[in-house]
Amino acid sequence: MYSNIALSIGGSDSGGGAGIQADLRTFMALKVHGCSVITCVTAQNSVQVKCVEPLKKDTLTSQIDTLFSDFDIKSLKTGMLLNDSIINATALKLKSFSIPKIIDPVMVSRTGSKLLEDSAINAYKKLLLPIADLVTPNIFEANLLSNLDIKNQVDIEQSAKSIIKLGAKAVLIKGGGLKDMKGRDFYLDVNGGKKWFINKFINTQNTHCSGCTLSAAICGYQALGFDLIESIQKSKIFIERSLKNSYQIGSGPGPLGHYQSL
Numbered sequence: 001m002y003s004n005i006a007l008s009i010g011g012s013d014s015g016g017g018a019g020i021q022a023d024l025r026t027f028m029a030l031k032v033h034g035c036s037v038i039t040c041v042t043a044q045n046s047v048q049v050k051c052v053e054p055l056k057k058d059t060l061t062s063q064i065d066t067l068f069s070d071f072d073i074k075s076l077k078t079g080m081l082l083n084d085s086i087i088n089a090t091a092l093k094l095k096s097f098s099i100p101k102i103i104d105p106v107m108v109s110r111t112g113s114k115l116l117e118d119s120a121i122n123a124y125k126k127l128l129l130p131i132a133d134l135v136t137p138n139i140f141e142a143n144l145l146s147n148l149d150i151k152n153q154v155d156i157e158q159s160a161k162s163i164i165k166l167g168a169k170a171v172l173i174k175g176g177g178l179k180d181m182k183g184r185d186f187y188l189d190v191n192g193g194k195k196w197f198i199n200k201f202i203n204t205q206n207t208h209c210s211g212c213t214l215s216a217a218i219c220g221y222q223a224l225g226f227d228l229i230e231s232i233q234k235s236k237i238f239i240e241r242s243l244k245n246s247y248q249i250g251s252g253p254g255p256l257g258h259y260q261s262l
């Protein structure tokens with residue numbers, strides 16, 4: 001138990017909803033040991049992100065070096081990376097690790113605050129997509145990565161093709177930003193493999209951290225040895241159950257109640 005190790009690289013959410021805190025809860029639910037590399041500290045609750053403070057570059061890279069010098073990390077995911085400098089430093093380090101890398105291109109919080117500077121989108125495209133084994137954008141993020149204005153399922157498939165052309169080995173576009181598409185995500189890989197992954201719609205406002213949880217679950221299942229497709233399949237079940245267990249802790253959307261897998 002807990003002999004498999006996964007790593008999350010992202011921001012701290014002081015409200016305990018999203019970011020590193022959500023990822024560690026997810027890893028724990030899957031009985032995977034979770035390590036964390038913090039990129040930024042956010043002061044955040046269920047209705048706002050009050051401030052964001054990035055860590056110094058050396059503090060960031062030192063966290064990565066320290067972990068990899070001792071632990072046999074089986075998979076990793078990235079979340080909030082905020083700016084060019086963090087993206088550059090992270091990409092440079094990650095290039096040398098041949099473990100599954102899931103890139104969750106977090107750009108804006110559920111409460112509407114920017115978690116990625118506008119100028120950093122090019123760095124995402126140039127440096128992170130080419131080293132991604134899977135990238136998991138929502139509709140807003142897919143629009144920016146593919147320069148499209150997605151309106152329907154056909155556009156989602158078109159956007160996925162553009163993202164693969166940027167170098168990602170696979171992409172999973174979360175359809176929830178479109179009407180009647182919550183729970184429906186489109187997968188495409190570099191070999192032309194494609195599939196709609198679908199879970200039941202859960203009627204809840206408490207969806208803070210659903211994206212972080214999905215990418216962390218995929219990363220966690222990969223740390224346990226499942227291949228990418230199996231990991232996505234299992235993560236969709238995990239998400240549905242965790243959404244059913246979601247709860248409210250403040251006046252805004254609450255977090256998922258991470259489902260304890262057996």
Ligand SMILES: Nc1ncnc2c1ncn2[C@@H]1O[C@H](COP(=O)(O)OP(=O)(O)OP(=O)(O)O)[C@@H](O)[C@H]1O
Pocket residue numbers: 018108109110137138174175176177182183184185199200201202203204207208209210211212213214236239240243
């Ligand atoms: N109400 C819902 N019912 C069922 N599945 C949902 C619901 N909301 C989201 N999902 C699923 O949860 C996962 C995360 O999707 P979502 O669109 O919320 O990501 P996101 O916008 O990146 O989330 P966030 O930025 O809040 O962390 C996807 O697999 C999606 O299909």
Ligand SMILES: Cc1ncc(COP(=O)(O)O)c(N)n1
Pocket residue numbers: 010011012013018019020042079080106108109110111115207208209210211212
């Ligand atoms: C540190 C951090 N990382 C990610 C999110 C995105 O989650 P959400 O879209 O639910 O606000 C967040 N709010 N904070």
